[in-house]
Amino acid sequence: MGKENLIAKEEELNTPKYIFDQHWKSHEKLQEIISSCQLTKSDFIQNLLKWLAGTLDSEYALLLSWPNENNKMQIQEASIKNTPGLNSFNEIICFDCLRKKLNSEDADDEHLVLNVTLKIKELQEVNIQSLIAQKIITKERKFHGKQLLMVCNRKKPAFPGQVYVSYDNLCCDIAKWILQLHIIDSYQTGKGRYADAKKRFAETNVASSLVLFAKTSEEFLAFFDKNCSTPPASLIYDCLNSHISLFNAGAVTKHDLENLLVECEKHRLEEFKEIDSNLVRDAIARGYFVLGIYDNQLWEKGRALLESKKNKEDSEHE
Amino acid sequence: MNETFLKFEEARVYWWQIFCKCRQIQKRREDKTGKNKNELLTDMQEMKNPGGIAKKITEELLWDYLQQCRCNSKLPGMPMDDGAGIKITSSWLWAYFGCRLLNSKMFSLYWAESGNEQQFTPQEQLEFYHRASTFFLQLLKEIRIETIEKNQSIFRLEELEGITYIQFARSLIYLISEYSHLDVKMPRVFDVEAVLQKTIFSDAYLYMTKERYRDHMFHVIDVCLMGFFLLQCTLTGGQSLESLISQIINKDAVYPDEDVIQNWFLAALFHDIGYSLEAEEKNRENFEKDTGEKDLPIEEWQKKMEIEKLKIHRRNLAELERRKAQYGSNFPLSILNQIGEEKEEIRQLEINLESASNAGLSQLTVKKPQKSNEKKQKQKEDHGVRSCEYVREVLETLAGDNQELLNRFKPALEAIRKHNLMSEKINFSEEPLSFLLVLCDELQEWGRARMDVTELREAVVAKIIFPDTDILPVNTLLEYLWVGVELDETQKCGKIKGESLYFCLFYKDAVSENFEPLAIWLLKSYNFQRLKLPGDGLKIAVTLRNPVCDELRRDDTPGVCEYNLLRDFKRDHRKWRQLQEWFESNDQVKWEKRKEKEALKPGEELLVEYIIMNLNRFSDKKILPENPTGIFDELFQWRREYINGKRRKL
Numbered sequence: 001m002g003k004e005n006l007i008a009k010e011e012e013l014n015t016p017k018y019i020f021d022q023h024w025k026s027h028e029k030l031q032e033i034i035s036s037c038q039l040t041k042s043d044f045i046q047n048l049l050k051w052l053a054g055t056l057d058s059e060y061a062l063l064l065s066w067p068n069e070n071n072k073m074q075i076q077e078a079s080i081k082n083t084p085g086l087n088s089f090n091e092i093i094c095f096d097c098l099r100k101k102l103n104s105e106d107a108d109d110e111h112l113v114l115n116v117t118l119k120i121k122e123l124q125e126v127n128i129q130s131l132i133a134q135k136i137i138t139k140e141r142k143f144h145g146k147q148l149l150m151v152c153n154r155k156k157p158a159f160p161g162q163v164y165v166s167y168d169n170l171c172c173d174i175a176k177w178i179l180q181l182h183i184i185d186s187y188q189t190g191k192g193r194y195a196d197a198k199k200r201f202a203e204t205n206v207a208s209s210l211v212l213f214a215k216t217s218e219e220f221l222a223f224f225d226k227n228c229s230t231p232p233a234s235l236i237y238d239c240l241n242s243h244i245s246l247f248n249a250g251a252v253t254k255h256d257l258e259n260l261l262v263e264c265e266k267h268r269l270e271e272f273k274e275i276d277s278n279l280v281r282d283a284i285a286r287g288y289f290v291l292g293i294y295d296n297q298l299w300e301k302g303r304a305l306l307e308s309k310k311n312k313e314d315s316e317h318e
Numbered sequence: 319m320n321e322t323f324l325k326f327e328e329a330r331v332y333w334w335q336i337f338c339k340c341r342q343i344q345k346r347r348e349d350k351t352g353k354n355k356n357e358l359l360t361d362m363q364e365m366k367n368p369g370g371i372a373k374k375i376t377e378e379l380l381w382d383y384l385q386q387c388r389c390n391s392k393l394p395g396m397p398m399d400d401g402a403g404i405k406i407t408s409s410w411l412w413a414y415f416g417c418r419l420l421n422s423k424m425f426s427l428y429w430a431e432s433g434n435e436q437q438f439t440p441q442e443q444l445e446f447y448h449r450a451s452t453f454f455l456q457l458l459k460e461i462r463i464e465t466i467e468k469n470q471s472i473f474r475l476e477e478l479e480g481i482t483y484i485q486f487a488r489s490l491i492y493l494i495s496e497y498s499h500l501d502v503k504m505p506r507v508f509d510v511e512a513v514l515q516k517t518i519f520s521d522a523y524l525y526m527t528k529e530r531y532r533d534h535m536f537h538v539i540d541v542c543l544m545g546f547f548l549l550q551c552t553l554t555g556g557q558s559l560e561s562l563i564s565q566i567i568n569k570d571a572v573y574p575d576e577d578v579i580q581n582w583f584l585a586a587l588f589h590d591i592g593y594s595l596e597a598e599e600k601n602r603e604n605f606e607k608d609t610g611e612k613d614l615p616i617e618e619w620q621k622k623m624e625i626e627k628l629k630i631h632r633r634n635l636a637e638l639e640r641r642k643a644q645y646g647s648n649f650p651l652s653i654l655n656q657i658g659e660e661k662e663e664i665r666q667l668e669i670n671l672e673s674a675s676n677a678g679l680s681q682l683t684v685k686k687p688q689k690s691n692e693k694k695q696k697q698k699e700d701h702g703v704r705s706c707e708y709v710r711e712v713l714e715t716l717a718g719d720n721q722e723l724l725n726r727f728k729p730a731l732e733a734i735r736k737h738n739l740m741s742e743k744i745n746f747s748e749e750p751l752s753f754l755l756v757l758c759d760e761l762q763e764w765g766r767a768r769m770d771v772t773e774l775r776e777a778v779v780a781k782i783i784f785p786d787t788d789i790l791p792v793n794t795l796l797e798y799l800w801v802g803v804e805l806d807e808t809q810k811c812g813k814i815k816g817e818s819l820y821f822c823l824f825y826k827d828a829v830s831e832n833f834e835p836l837a838i839w840l841l842k843s844y845n846f847q848r849l850k851l852p853g854d855g856l857k858i859a860v861t862l863r864n865p866v867c868d869e870l871r872r873d874d875t876p877g878v879c880e881y882n883l884l885r886d887f888k889r890d891h892r893k894w895r896q897l898q899e900w901f902e903s904n905d906q907v908k909w910e911k912r913k914e915k916e917a918l919k920p921g922e923e924l925l926v927e928y929i930i931m932n933l934n935r936f937s938d939k940k941i942l943p944e945n946p947t948g949i950f951d952e953l954f955q956w957r958r959e960y961i962n963g964k965r966r967k968l
Binding site: 245 | 324327328330331332334335337338339341342345364368371479480645648649650651652654
């Protein structure tokens with residue numbers, strides 16, 4: 001991504017929306033799905049749902065059914081029964097009129113309603129064709145408790161605003177929506193845990209709170225990595241700093257710290273603002289120096305990192 | 319994170335590079351996989367590049383910090399227009415010293431001559447790089463916390479950086495010592511490093527045995543650095559205070575200017591060594607009593623003591639490890655620091671003992687002066703006199719028949735001898751260094767923690783029995799020292815305006831810090847009245863600022879302050895002879911009361927008392943006929959009774 005784009009996006013950097021956009025744009029599997037529009041509907045849905053299930057944590061995303069060989073959707077009875085936690089879903093929102101004209105080829109122009117609430121059993125009774133389940137708890141969207149989103153096999157299902165979209169677009173939009181909610185949810189959970197741990201560590205200054213702080217910062221960092229997004233420099237700094245401290249305290253092995261340093265190095269430093277990039281580079285270099293006490297090669301790695309920074313600065317001055 | 323924070327991190331990462339390399343080499347040696355000499359030289363070369371960058375950034379940061387501590391104070395009795403000055407603390411002085419170090423001959427010698435076997439051995443260079451990186455890492459951390467985090471304990475991950483207090487103290491001592499020998503050219507026979515190292519231990523001993531003892535290790539360093547800063551300050555016309563003093567000392571132009579700094583370092587760093595000697599003597603007495611071994615040669619006795627210390631530290635280490643295990647995963651991180659310190663002590667003692675078995679221990683320790691017993695009788699065991707005797711003996715050993723060498727250090731010897739002898743007059747025009755030593759010794763009060771000895775012993779016992787981490791209830795009297803000096807950007811030194819040097823000691827609340835302002839006023843007046851400063855030329859005033867304490871601000875005692883209490887005491891106890899002159903000598907000591915804004919509580923006002931001491935007029939007449947400590951018991955009791963309501967009458 002070019003530097004100008006980054007600057008333009010600076011204000012929204014590291015927000016869930018930005019992370020989602022990054023994810024959406026850069027996820028290779030998703031690119032495959034988008035390009036798979038040429039596929040048969042069954043393949044497309046299957047790919048999409050598989051991708052969703054893979055991208056979201058498995059306990060959150062459930063693929064319940066997909067088209068059969070005759071391009072007819074079918075209920076995967078076993079899946080419903082065997083999916084843990086499914087029975088606890090207490091509300092179901094459906095994007096179709098489920099009681100009639102399911103899979104009807106001539107139902108294209110019919111307005112669909114959204115306000116149908118059913119229990120799982122009822123869904124089964126009406127022969128629901130496919131489902132994507134998502135556990136969503138976000139106040140912003142006014143969802144409360146556990147809700148179930150469904151995608152039905154219709155040629156032109158509609159959104160609540162009664163805008164007709166194509167089947168493929170609908171699937172993509174729903175997938176986007178689910179992913180977005182998932183990212184917001186994960187972001188807020190991760191950030192909250194990390195911030196709480198940081199505060200707790202400052203208050204107590206005991207080993208267990210440092211361990212928690214290091215763990216939550218690492219998890220939050222992993223969240224950014226998973227979503228192909230650039231994490232805030234301060235998060236990388238905190239994560240490295242807390243791990244180096246744990247290493248000094250003998251609570252983290254050389255191997256663990258080295259792995260973390262390698263992971264942090266993967267972040268493309270040029271994507272940061274200059275000062276942030278320097279902060280991250282300095283923190284990584286420091287980690288290598290600390291490890292370098294026991295292994296000269298790692299000390300050399302730290303030195304090379306600092307020298308690359310120095311060379312860059314020198315060339316910029318020239 | 320702001321840009322300054324990042325700059326601190328940047329400077330520190332280069333120091334980390336050096337620090338970790340030193341640790342790596344050290345570790346290799348401990349593991350007996352040490353490299354040969356040539357490889358060690360190559361290692362030293364690797365320090366050069368990061369060292370250069372670290373030096374550049376650190377210098378900028380330190381100078382910025384020195385300037386940030388500028389503070390305008392409109393003080394009573396001060397004719398300065400803008401009240402510009404500096405808040406002096408230990409960090410400030412260490413930062414100032416850090417700036418000087420980075421541009422010192424010592425640094426360029428160690429740095430530029432890497433590989434030059436004539437100058438330093440690789441081992442010496444390794445020691446230098448290790449100590450310098452430890453010092454700057456810790457100093458930059460302290461300054462960052464003070465300036466960016468405003469001293470709030472928001473986040474102290476630094477506690478796990480692996481650098482302990484004792485390592486920092488040792489590094490500071492090492493650097494001061496090397497600077498004294500290489501830049502100031504103090505002869506190596508004055509083993510500054512060994513003497514100051516010794517003070518760390520004597521401080522520990524004296525804290526446990528003397529009532530309300532105050533530390534001396536950081537004290538002598540801060541006194542030395544404060545005097546050094548003042549000596550570098552320029553007066554009107556660009557002349558430095560050092561040069562002015564040089565003119566006075568060298569009336570016959572026999573000695574070069576640099577002798578002033580040389581004498582100053584010797585005087586300041588050794589002026590309290592008497593305390594270490596005393597502690598060592600008491601230790602020896604106890605040892606002889608316990609073991610029945612008498613008249614052991616000093617080296618052998620010291621070796622036995624080192625072995626004893628090693629045992630104690632090993633025991634402490636085992637105890638700390640046990641305590642850490644007891645906490646499980648919830649152990650306080652401070653324990654790790656304590657463990658680190660014990661390990662450092664053990665390492666140092668093991669090195670000492672190893673060197674002792676090779677070359678004898680005497681080089682590492684402070685020898686007891688042979689003549690001290692005779693002399694101490696005469697001077698009533700004054701620690702200044704004992705310190706002077708020690709320095710004189712070392713000097714005589716060095717000089718032999720060379721009288722010139724003895725004369726060269728005469729100003730330092732006299733300054734050390736007189737600094738605590740209240741009966742000795744000191745005239746600035748004749749003994750400017752003695753004058754400066756008394757002044758700096760009195761002004762260096764910040765950070766000198768005191769504690770009731772019984773409470774301290776109880777706390778230590780409690781800490782041994784219960785694994786708590788409560789902070790000891792120590793008292794520090796002073797917030798900071800304010801000096802009316804400007805900083806000269808180009809010369810990187812201070813500038814004394816209008817030949818006037820003003821100081822103000824900003825004291826904390828007397829009740830919360832458990833001290834008596836009246837005792838400080840009287841003792842300082844008594845000590846300063848032996849100083850003579852001519853009315854023309856340099857002007858010096860010392861102001862003591864005390865907020866009226868809470869217990870005097872109660873509604874039923876409106877307008878009562880310490881000064882009024884002292885007046886009432888004088889009348890009640892008929893202390894006309896002892897105190898009348900002090901009240902009447904307004905030219906020398908002036909009192910003023912003001913209402914000021916309360917810094918911590920916006921919108922509220924604070925009643926503050928100022929005692930302004932004009933040192934130029936102090937020699938006019940005697941304002942206290944005798945040492946005021948004689949009336950303290952009565953005075954404090956009377957004050958307590960007054961506060962309790964017993965003394966209030968119409």
